[in-house]
Amino acid sequence: MERIYMDNAATTATDPTVLEEMKPYFTEVYGNPSSFHSFGREARDAVREARDKVADLISADDAKEIVFTSGGTESDNYAIKGVAEELKDKGKHIITSSIEHHAVLHTCEYLEDKGFDVTYLPVDEDGLVDPADVKDAIREDTILITIMLANNEVGTIQPISEISEIAQENDITIHTDAVQAVGSIPVDVNELNVDLLSLSGHKFHSPKGIGALYIRQGTRIEKYLHGGAQERGRRATTENVAGIVGLGKAAQIAGQNLEEKQAKITQLRDKLIDGILEEIDEIKLNGHRTKRLPGNVNFSIRYIEGESILMKLDLAGIAASSGSACTSGSLEASHVLLAMGLSAEVAHGSLRLSLSKYNTEEDIDKVLNVLPEVVSDLRAMSPIYNQD
Amino acid sequence: MMDYSDKVMDHFENPRNVGEIEDADGVGQVGNPSCGDIMKMYIKVDDDNKISDVKFKTFGCGAAIATSSITTELVKGKTLDEAKELSNQAVAEALGGLPDVKMHCSNLAADALRKAINNYLGIETEEEDDFHCHHQHG
Ligand SMILES: Cc1ncc(COP(=O)(O)O)c(C=O)c1O
Ligand code: FES
Numbered sequence: 187m188e189r190i191y192m193d194n195a196a197t198t199a200t201d202p203t204v205l206e207e208m209k210p211y212f213t214e215v216y217g218n219p220s221s222f223h224s225f226g227r228e229a230r231d232a233v234r235e236a237r238d239k240v241a242d243l244i245s246a247d248d249a250k251e252i253v254f255t256s257g258g259t260e261s262d263n264y265a266i267k268g269v270a271e272e273l274k275d276k277g278k279h280i281i282t283s284s285i286e287h288h289a290v291l292h293t294c295e296y297l298e299d300k301g302f303d304v305t306y307l308p309v310d311e312d313g314l315v316d317p318a319d320v321k322d323a324i325r326e327d328t329i330l331i332t333i334m335l336a337n338n339e340v341g342t343i344q345p346i347s348e349i350s351e352i353a354q355e356n357d358i359t360i361h362t363d364a365v366q367a368v369g370s371i372p373v374d375v376n377e378l379n380v381d382l383l384s385l386s387g388h389k390f391h392s393p394k395g396i397g398a399l400y401i402r403q404g405t406r407i408e409k410y411l412h413g414g415a416q417e418r419g420r421r422a423t424t425e426n427v428a429g430i431v432g433l434g435k436a437a438q439i440a441g442q443n444l445e446e447k448q449a450k451i452t453q454l455r456d457k458l459i460d461g462i463l464e465e466i467d468e469i470k471l472n473g474h475r476t477k478r479l480p481g482n483v484n485f486s487i488r489y490i491e492g493e494s495i496l497m498k499l500d501l502a503g504i505a506a507s508s509g510s511a512c513t514s515g516s517l518e519a520s521h522v523l524l525a526m527g528l529s530a531e532v533a534h535g536s537l538r539l540s541l542s543k544y545n546t547e548e549d550i551d552k553v554l555n556v557l558p559e560v561v562s563d564l565r566a567m568s569p570i571y572n573q574d
Numbered sequence: 575m576m577d578y579s580d581k582v583m584d585h586f587e588n589p590r591n592v593g594e595i596e597d598a599d600g601v602g603q604v605g606n607p608s609c610g611d612i613m614k615m616y617i618k619v620d621d622d623n624k625i626s627d628v629k630f631k632t633f634g635c636g637a638a639i640a641t642s643s644i645t646t647e648l649v650k651g652k653t654l655d656e657a658k659e660l661s662n663q664a665v666a667e668a669l670g671g672l673p674d675v676k677m678h679c680s681n682l683a684a685d686a687l688r689k690a691i692n693n694y695l696g697i698e699t700e701e702e703d704d705f706h707c708h709h710q711h712g
Contacts, residue, residue: 517610530608569614569631
C-alpha cells in the first residue's frame with residue numbers, strides 16, 4: 187500500500203540533498219573542530235559555514251548569535267532557564283502563554299517549583315494571544331516573556347513583533363519558540379525583534395537531534411553546558427559536526443524560493459480545508475483561518491474520538507495526529523484546544539494533518555476520498571451521534 | 575500509534591454486534607464524552623436468563639471499540655450470572671492483551687454490560703463520578 191505522510195508538524199523526512207551533504211562528515215571529515223591539525227580545520231570550516239547558513243535563514247546580524255543545540259526542546263530549556271538563572275536577582279516573574287509546547291510549559295513549571303512566578307496568558311478562540319494582555323501582565327519583577335511564534339497543533343501565528351515592542355518598552359528579555367515556523371515561513375529576528383529564538387532542524391528536512399538557539403548580542407543569559415570552549419563556552423561538548431552540516435544545508439534549502447514553496451503548500455492546505463468542510467458536516471476548523479502555518483490543518487470532528495480516527499486513517503495508509511491522547515488513567519484532551527475554549531468532548535475529536543513540500547495534490551485527493559468514510563463509520567458506532 | 579495486538583486490530587476493523595436493540599430488555603451506559611469515551615450496551619434476555627442478543631455503541635479510542643466488540647462476543651449466550659462475572663482481565667486476555675496505558679479502557683465494557691444487566695434486573699446503579707475521568711477499576 188502506498189502510504190501518505192501528513193504528520194510533518196511532528197517531524198519531516200530528511201531531504202536527500204541534506205543527507206548527501208552530511209555523508210563525508212562521518213568517515214572522511216571526522217576531525218574535532220577544536221583540533222589544531224588539518225582534520226580539525228576542515229570540520230571547523232564546515233561548522234562555520236553551517237552557522238552562516240542558519241544565521242542567513244533567520245536574518246541574524248552575526249553568525250556568532252547562533253548556538254547549536256540538540257533541538258527545539260534544548261533551545262527552549264536553554265533560553266528560559268538561562269535567562270531565569272542570570273536574572274534571578276533582578277526578578278522572578280516570567281510571562282508565557284497557555285498554548286506553548288511542553289518544552290516551554292514544563293520548563294516554566296519546573297521554574298515555578300524553584301520559586302519563580304509564571305503567568306500563563308489566555309488565548310482567544312483562534313489561539314491568538316492579545317498583546318494588551320502581555321502589557322497588563324508585566325510587573326516590576328518580570329524578567330522574561332516567552333511566547334511561541336507558531337503553534338504546533340493549530341498552526342496559529344502570534345503577533346510577536348507587537349509583543350516584542352512591549353517587551354522592549356519595558357526592558358524585558360523576549361524569547362520565541364519558532365520551531366514550527368522556521369523553514370516554513372519567512373522568519374527575521376530583527377523584524378520580530380526578539381532576543382532569543384528556538385529552532386529545530388527536523389521540522390524542516392534536516393535530521394533529528396540538531397537545532398539552534400539564536401541569542402542576540404548583548405542578551406544576558408547563563409551558559410547551558412559547562413565544559414570545553416565550544417560554542418563560545420555557552421554550550422560545551424564536541425560539536426555534532428554532521429548534524430550541524432545537515433542543519434546548515436536544510437536552512438539553505440529552506441531559504442531558497444521560500445515564498446514560492448509557502449504559496450504552494452498554502453494552496454494544498456486550503457484545498458484540504460475546503461474539501462473537508464464540504465464533505466463532512468458538524469466539524470470545526472481549529473486555529474486562525476489565515477494567520478496560520480502554510481502546512482497546518484486541524485479539525486474537530488464531532489461525536490468521534492481522535493485515536494480511533496488516527497487508527498482508521500493509518501489502516502488506509504494515511505499518517506496524521508490528534509490532540510486526544512491516552513494516558514494511564516484516562517484520555518487527555520489537548521491543552522491547546524482547551525485553552526482555545528473547546529469543550530473536552532469536542533477537543534477529543536481533533537485531527538491534525540500537517541503538510542510539507544513533499545506532499546502532492548494526489549495526497550490531498552486521497553485524504554478527501556478516505557476521511558469522509560472514516561468519519562461516517564465511526565459516527566455510525568457512536569452513541570452520541572444522532573443519525574436522524 | 576499504539577502497539578495493539580492483531581486481535582485488537584481485528585475487532586477494531588471489524589467490530590462485532592455494533593448497533594442498538596430497539597426493544598432491549600436492558601440498557602447500560604458508562605463514561606462521559608468529556609472524558610473521551612462513552613459505551614452503551616443493549617441486551618436481550620431469554621426465558622432461561624441467558625443473553626440472547628447484545629449490541630453496543632461506543633465513542634472512544636481504538637481499545638474502547640475493540641473491548642466493546644469482544645465483550646459482546648464473550649457474553650452472547652451466557653447466563654446473566656456468568657456475564658456479570660466477566661472481568662476486565664478476561665476482556666484484555668481475550669484480545670491477546672492490551673498495552674498498559676490502555677488497560678483502564680477494558681473496564682468500561684464490562685461496566686457497561688453490568689449496568690445493562692442491572693437495568694434489566696431493576697437494580698439502580700450508582701452514578702459514576704464523571705468529573706475525574708478515571709475509569710472505575712473493577
Ligand atoms: C513548538 C515546538 N516547540 C518545541 C518542540 C520540540 O522540538 P524537538 O523535538 O526538536 O526537541 C516542538 C516539536 O515537537 C515544537 O513543535
Ligand atoms: S481511553 Fe481508551 S484506553 Fe485510554
